Amino acid sequence: MIVLDYRDRRPLYEQITGRFQELIVKGILPKDTQMPSVRSQAMQLSINPNTIQRAYSELEREGYIYTIKGRGSFVADISGLLGERREEWKKQFMALVEEGQLLGISRQEMGRLLALPEPGDMEGKIEDKGGDGSD
């Protein structure tokens, strides 16, 4: 199910997380399927169990799997799958905040930007029958 490529620049645990993400997203590993145990998977790939452990930790952090200590790890319900995107978003956000500080924009000022409701921020789900009719 998993194949390692030692010509790949990426670290082993990253290859493994990527493969499992693919298998899970494609539905090949459905919700609640038990993942191979860290030891069996490690033995099968001839690497250290900790490397599998790290891959699984990542997968869990990103919401792809869940773990029951002593029992095993299982494929999570990814119908939402927002976890990964949120993490990526946070990274971007923090980077942008730092950049803004170099431009002389204080965090306080950023907070004010957050507080300002934007034009068109009024929960656009409300059907406004008196609108301009566009859309």
Next chain:
Amino acid sequence: MIVLDYRDRRPLYEQITGRFQELIVKGILPKDTQMPSVRSQAMQLSINPNTIQRAYSELEREGYIYTIKGRGSFVADISGLLGERREEWKKQFMALVEEGQLLGISRQEMGRLLALPEPGDMEGKIEDKGGDGSD
């Protein structure tokens, strides 16, 4: 003008770029002021000229200074740059905020992210006594 802090986790060249950015943004180093030469600045700080060179490369890439080979490096005109950049930054920021909201991240949560103090966020090592900073 520049002081190194060896207790600072950040690399030397990053400390240096940060200090100069501050000095330039605050107007202590006005437009067209000649920067200290890489060698003199290096000697003054007792570090390798290459470290200053790297800092200057960064500053130039970011538009804070310009260089004339063989003559020296000089403070660039940042009057437009800063306002322009801030506007651009705000656009990016608001766009990212909206994107985050689509991912289910509330503005309140974003505010909490802003509040987190970062490692190495303690600026203020520069002695700014209000002098004109000429040298």
Next chain:
DNA sequence: TAACCGTATTAATATTATTGATACAGTTAA
């Protein structure tokens, strides 16, 4: 108890980032 599960801690190692040593090239003035 035994045989499985995941997890935490620490160390060895590989990779990358940072700084330094040195040589090269452009500008200016004597």
Next chain:
DNA sequence: TTAACTGTATCAATAATATTAATACGGTTA
């Protein structure tokens, strides 16, 4: 031209970090 400045490029030494492994620990189940 030479001499004394300027920035720049290349490569090596070293510091910092990332990656993997060795090992021991605690939970679950039959």
